[in-house]
Amino acid sequence: MKPPPFEYHAPRDLGAALRTLAEVDGKVLAGGQSLIPMLNMRLAAPAHLVDINRVGGLGASEVTPEGVRVGALARHAEVERAAAHPLLTRALKLVAHPVIRNRGTVVGSLVHADPAAELPAVLAVLGGSVRAARWDTAGGGPVLREVPAEEFFVGPMESALGPDELAVSAFFPALPEGSGAAFEEVSRRHGDYALAGVCAVVTVGADGAARARAACVGVGAGPVVVDLGELGPVRRAGWKAAAALVREATDPEEDIHATAAYRRHLVGVLAERALRNAAREGAAARGA
Amino acid sequence: MTTKLFGEPVQRREDPRLLTGQGRYLDDLGREALAAAFVRSPHAHARIRDIDVGPALDVEGLVAVYTWEDLPERVGRALPLLIPHPALTHGRTAYPLAREVVRHVGEPVVMVVATDRYAAEDACALIEVDYELRKPVVGLEEAVHGAQLVHEDVPGNVGAHLVQEVPAPGGHGAREAIEAAPHTLSFRLDIERSASMPLEGRGVYARWDGRDLRVYSSTQTSTSVRMAVAAALGLPLPQVEVIAPDVGGGFGVKIVHPWPEEVLVPWAAMTLGREVKWAEDRREHFISSAHERAQVQHVRVGFDDEGRVLGLDVSILHDHGAYTPYGIIVPIVTSTQLLGPYRVGAYRVEFTAVYTNTVQVTPYRGAGRPQGVFCMERTMDKIARHLGKDRTAVREANFIRPEEFPYDQGMIFQDGRPLIYDSGDYPEMLRMIKELIGWDSFERRPGRGIGIGCYVEGTGVGPYEGGHVQITSDGRVHVSTGLTSQGQGHETAFAQIAAAELGVPIERVSVVTGDTRRFAYAVGTFASRAAVVSGNAIALACRKVREKALRIAADALEADPADLDIADGLVHVAGTPSASIPLSTVAVLANPLRYAFDEEAAKATQFSGTASPDRPPVAEGEEPGLEGRDYYSPIRSTFAAGMHAAVVETDPDTAEIKVVRYAVVHDCGRLINPMIVEGQIHGGVAQGIGGALYERMVYDQHGQLVNASFMDFLMPYATEVPHVETDHLETPSPLNPLGIKGAGEAGVIPVSAVIASAVEDAEGFAVDRMPISPSELFEARRRNRG
CATH class of the missing domain: 3.30.365.10 (Aldehyde oxidase/xanthine dehydrogenase, molybdopterin binding domain)
Structure with missing residues (x-):
């Protein structure tokens, strides 16, 4: 379990990092919580490793009324402690174990795009985005683009980032006024990737009507987002029926840990729990 | 024996060293040694047509590459069959490096020695082995079917077949006794594969000074490694010394010897005149060491109105993997220890040990007992359910009474000696466990169940x-x-x-x-x-x-x-x-x-x-x-015993299984140190929880172990292991001067039986297959409740 040979780059600034990525067929190393095991098991064999840990300016997170922008080097644990976004904070507590959260990065987890991971679902349910940068060789400078979540997660372990691109930050929009959020999952052991999980945002309007949106993990090629739309008055919303809609939107696969039927069943159970919890919180926030 | 030290909970003196990183394990030694790595078979069953080491020769730091053909005759011999048995008519062992045929994924094919492990693995990745694929035999049913053979000269894939019969006092055999019994039941039980998984894998480090060979091995038996290495290398015994440094867990897998690496690394050190070391990595441990547990059992039992067993007939299919270096100890232990604390009217047990194209099976903590206890305790629960009796009452009705010791079960145990229990007090132990768990006052409701399991463990073999x-x-x-x-x-x-x-x-x-x-x-x-x-x-x-x-x-x-x-x-x-x-x-x-x-x-x-x-x-x-x-030198084994009970809750929606209480009453004779015994029990229960709810080795039809990492082979974390409540009973062994019995394996033995008993109680349908996951419980609910 030793990695195959690779060339190691440790750029000191963003420009150098982007230039390296433009020049070589490289893989970005941030927290390394997925990449290093994959290297050691020789499941990945990049010729170049671009370690961005020394790049200045990527660690900061920015909180505005619009939402939280998390820098590429912000660790799970830092973002969790900052508690700037209730759903993000809740989801981070479900990510693996404290030791992994001390090193792993939020943006790295998004780029890794594991369909069973929590953070892609959070970004997707909130309609957030990832900011990607690449080096424009002709122009001699960095070029940025903002990739919305629905375009970012392309498939299992596959994001929309180009080989020369670096995800420099991710933006998690703030919950609308009168909103509640919840993340429910079942994993085999504490901290494991979920067999199935559902995060939900329920927004209660000034009229008391609830709108809901959910995203599921572990039951599709990426986060499965279901916009449930308007569900009527929050006190009388049909959460069971809404949960059934979420369940029907998923098409999970069987693996050694769970049958497809069980996963699908879990989605229904967890969606109802998540929606009810989010609705309770949303109603309280609205004072309804 | 008058001072107070014996029997006191003295704090472990090794812990400050081991817990603060001061331990010296195999890989902490020999920092300057060359590193060995192995090309291992990616196929479950194949003939080796050709090995091309050429592409690896340019790797910087490469020192040597060896295939089986490079080994001297003595070194290249098949590894010893350590424990022969007349019933093991077709015992087979591997070669240190594969000779012509590979029989499981992970079998070593080429040894590479380089200046460090990185270079050695780089070279391994470049070596090209041309395999002619053969159809692998995976799973007990396929092995028994016998259409494909793991070893060409082992018909039907049957390595061993043994029938043991203990007639009732009147002379009736088990089958007659069952036919004549007022009640009979028959059923099938399944236990899946697991493995030892010590924190530290195997490893060996050798130094040769031109005359003497010093070998460090992460082993459970340095003296046996010494004799095995001396024999394999043709060295006089006084010229070989073997040292086990701090060893990070064994659980059975490190009693097998010599491992191929324990022969090859010292041989390479002698051949090269350089220090050589190999430290196993986790993937190697999954696919190249040993597994255990997998059995299918067919049970027939006859009993009277009180639940007393009049006849018991058990037929065991035992998956031995590709080789049998440790003989048939595991199924022998299952067959003999199955009887537990009970006197059974007549007993017949038959096992068939079959080869499959999977990692070999050798003892893992419990060593066949968890399977035997699962069989007997499931049987007790089924009798109770059939008769509408309390499960503990049925057990009580079958117990050997305290005045019956020494009690001869009429069989031959794993040490070749009669299976005679030396001492014990099972009714008292049952009283204690019922009190500890609150059996009689337990409030049963859907999704909440209580279970019990009893066992006797032959310990302290010669x-x-x-x-x-x-x-x-x-x-x-x-x-x-x-x-x-x-x-x-x-x-x-x-x-x-x-x-x-x-x-x-x-x-x-x-x-x-x-x-x-x-x-x-x-x-x-x-x-x-x-x-x-x-x-x-x-x-x-x-x-x-x-x-x-x-x-x-x-x-x-x-x-x-x-x-x-x-x-x-x-x-x-x-x-x-x-x-x-x-x-x-x-x-x-x-x-x-x-x-x-x-x-x-x-x-x-x-x-x-x-x-x-x-x-x-x-x-x-x-x-x-x-x-x-x-x-x-003990005349024969001394028999420890224990009873476990657990309360579980099953989630009506998610089918998650939570162990909310776990209680153990344990009797290992006189206690040297109750704190250490409790630690052993806690560790054993943790492993048992793994076996009951989490761990399984999943092979696909190609013989690939699909969960060969800690990502997918689920061992319980501290968060999954319940608090364990313990109580001790001390019935001294009359066989030895100190009156003690063994405690090392105890904790793990009945856990699958106990959890199955409790889940069954919570759910109301039979649980005959372990481990059980939430997904499996969900599917079982669908089958049983529609």
Whole structure:
């Protein structure tokens, strides 16, 4: 379990990092919580490793009324402690174990795009985005683009980032006024990737009507987002029926840990729990 | 045995070292050694057509590459079949490197030696092996079908077949007894594969100085590795020494020897004239060491209205993987220990051990007992359900009574000796466990169940262990025994025995294990035997030393040895504390000296005037030095027992299974150290929870182990292991001087049975297959409730 040979780059600034990525067929190393095991098991064999840990300016997170922008080097644990976004904070507590959260990065987890991971679902349910940068060789400078979540997660372990691109930050929009959020999952052991999980945002309007949106993990090629739309008055919303809609939107696969039927069943159970919890919180926030 | 140390919860003396990173494990040694790595078969079954090492030769740092054809005849022989048995008619073992055919994914094919492990693995990745694929045999059903063969010369894939029959007192066989019984049941049980998974994998490091070979191995038996390596390399035994450094867990997998690597690494060190080391990585441990547990059992039982078993007929299919280096110990243990604390009218057990193209099966903590106990305890629960009786009442009706000991089960145990239980009190133990868990007041409701499981464990198997005890002139006591330690707390428990026997403070006692330079005769640490066999050997050696010390002190004090006692390191005349002599001085007197190298030594030199001029300095029949050596060889195993009970809750929606309480009553005879015993029980229960709810080795139809990493092979974390409540019963063993029984494996043995019992109670349908996951419980609900 030793990695195959690779060339190691440790750029000191963003420009150098982007230039390296433009020049070589490289893989970005941030927290390394997925990449290093994959290297050691020789499941990945990049010729170049671009370690961005020394790049200045990527660690900061920015909180505005619009939402939280998390820098590429912000660790799970830092973002969790900052508690700037209730759903993000809740989801981070479900990510693996404290030791992994001390090193792993939020943006790295998004780029890794594991369909069973929590953070892609959070970004997707909130309609957030990832900011990607690449080096424009002709122009001699960095070029940025903002990739919305629905375009970012392309498939299992596959994001929309180009080989020369670096995800420099991710933006998690703030919950609308009168909103509640919840993340429910079942994993085999504490901290494991979920067999199935559902995060939900329920927004209660000034009229008391609830709108809901959910995203599921572990039951599709990426986060499965279901916009449930308007569900009527929050006190009388049909959460069971809404949960059934979420369940029907998923098409999970069987693996050694769970049958497809069980996963699908879990989605229904967890969606109802998540929606009810989010609705309770949303109603309280609205004072309804 | 009068001082208080024996039986006290003395804190483990090894823990400060082991818990603060001061342990010295195999991979901490030999930093300058060359590193070995192996090309292992990616296929479950294939013929090797060609091996092209050419592409690897350019790797910087490469030192050597070996295939089977490069090995000398002696080194290239098939590995020994360690425990032959007449029923093992088709025993097969692997070659150190595959010879022509590979029979499981992970079998070593090429050995690479390089300056470091990175380079060695790079070279491995470049070596091209051309395989001609054969259809693999995966799973018991396919093996029994026999259409494909794992070994061409083993028809039907059957390695061993053994029928054991114990007729009822009236002479009826089990099948007759079942036919004649008022009630009968028959059913099938399944237990899946798991494995030892020690924190530290296997590993070996060898040094050759041109004459002597020193081997360090992460092993449970350094003396056996020594003999095996000497035999394989054709070296005289005195030229080979084997040392087990700190070993990070064994659980059975490290009792198998020699591993291919234990032959190849020392051979490479000799051939290259360089130090060579190999430390197993986790993937290698998954696919290249050993697994256990997998069995299918077909059970037929006949019983009376009280639930008393009149006849029991069990047919076991045992998956032995690709090879049988450790013989058929596992199914033998299952067959014999299945009977547990019960007297069964007539018993017939038959096992068929079959080969499959999977990792070989050798003992893993419990060693066949968890399967046997699962069978018997499921049977007890089914009888209770059939008769509408309380599950504990049915067990009680079948117990061997305390006055029936020694109780002969009429079979031959794994040590080749009669299966005779030496002592126990099962009704009392049942009373204790029911009280501890609150059996009679348990409030049952849907999704909440209680379960119980009972077992008897033959422990402390022979043939022997030895102990050597030396008191030096500084008053320190040096204890050594040949068997090894993998975290059991031997440094503490053996020191307690020595301190108590010799009357010295425990701080003055040090213990060395697993170093053939210090003690060359030993069997090993397995089968819950270390405390029983080495513990008693050390006690006997201490008694020799004590007797000698009293004899010498009596001379010096001009007293009768019978009037002397030792306390706090001082030999004194009973009732006259002032008339005393320290053991350190006795040690000086025990070794007459010519040269005074320090002040203490001066007292033993020829002009010091202490010795009588009329006698030789070392009296006839005496030896110099205050030391002694003795051995303990048990007549047969001593039988520990335990009963576990658990309360589980099953989620009605998610089918998650939560163990909310877990209780253990345990009897390992006299306790040397209750804290260590409880630690063993807790660790065992944790492993048992793994086996019951999490762990399984999943092979696909191609013979690929699809979960060969800790990502997908789920071992319980601390968060998954319940708090374990324990209570002890002490029925001393009459077989050994200290009255002790083994405790190492106990905790793991009944856990699957207990959890199955509790889940069944919570859900109301039969649970006959372990482990059980939430997904499986969900599917079982759908099958049973529609």
